[in-house]
Amino acid sequence: MVEQAQQGYVVRRARTSDVRRIQALVEPLVQQRILLGKDDVVFYEAVQEFRVAETPDGELIGCGALHVIWEDLGEVRTLAVSADHLGTGVGHALVERLEHDAIELGLRRLFCLTFETGFFTRHGYQEIGEEIVPPEVYAQLVRSSDEGVAEFLDLARVKPNTLGNTRMLKLL
Ligand SMILES: CC(=O)SCCNC(=O)CCNC(=O)[C@H](O)C(C)(C)COP(=O)(O)OP(=O)(O)OC[C@H]1O[C@@H](n2cnc3c(N)ncnc32)[C@H](O)[C@@H]1OP(=O)(O)O
Numbered sequence: 001m002v003e004q005a006q007q008g009y010v011v012r013r014a015r016t017s018d019v020r021r022i023q024a025l026v027e028p029l030v031q032q033r034i035l036l037g038k039d040d041v042v043f044y045e046a047v048q049e050f051r052v053a054e055t056p057d058g059e060l061i062g063c064g065a066l067h068v069i070w071e072d073l074g075e076v077r078t079l080a081v082s083a084d085h086l087g088t089g090v091g092h093a094l095v096e097r098l099e100h101d102a103i104e105l106g107l108r109r110l111f112c113l114t115f116e117t118g119f120f121t122r123h124g125y126q127e128i129g130e131e132i133v134p135p136e137v138y139a140q141l142v143r144s145s146d147e148g149v150a151e152f153l154d155l156a157r158v159k160p161n162t163l164g165n166t167r168m169l170k171l172l
Pocket residue numbers: 029034035076077078079080081082085086087088089090091092093112113114115116118119122
């Protein structure tokens with residue numbers, strides 16, 4: 001993938017060798033309680049969900065992941081851009097790529113849980129209420145061990161993680 005090469009970075013699929021650098025990018029945001037902290041094994045298990053932005057000299061300047069929740073529904077998660085590169089279009093490029101991936105997978109709706117409501121609103125996401133899946137789907141989703149799905153369902157045990165975040169949805 002070379003489409004952003006003229007802007008000084010490329011957006012590509014993550015590799016296992018990127019995981020440590022993704023964690024380094026995300027860690028300050030976890031400390032600020034902006035993103036959810038995850039164990040190392042969870043990052044490795046999710047590596048196929050990740051896209052990363054990388055400069056020609058190999059600096060990893062952004063990451064973002066697409067998690068499938070249900071047949072028509074996915075979540076943009078762990079979107080982060082390094083402090084030195086904020087406001088230069090890297091976040092936009094990552095979201096655009098994740099949305100392209102989502103369409104390829106057959107998804108129709110993308111969820112996100114975020115403090116960055118301005119950024120996501122400008123990308124077509126709208127604030128939503130709690131009930132966006134029918135009860136029979138809810139009954140299946142509640143069986144997931146994924147913490148992000150628990151946050152999507154707004155389960156009581158994860159409410160401390162989601163405090164102050166806005167639930168948003170985009171129709172693709
Ligand atoms: C679902 C989740 O993962 S929620 C978590 C979201 N992530 C976080 O909260 C972590 C902390 N925040 C971040 O890492 C970043 O702020 C992100 C990921 C939200 C946005 O990343 P950025 O790379 O800064 O976004 P990007 O540069 O594309 O857009 C930001 C602004 O820069 C502007 N911009 C875009 N391209 C350029 C450019 N080439 N030059 C200058 N400015 C630009 C955009 O217009 C945008 O302005 P706006 O916010 O007024 O619309």
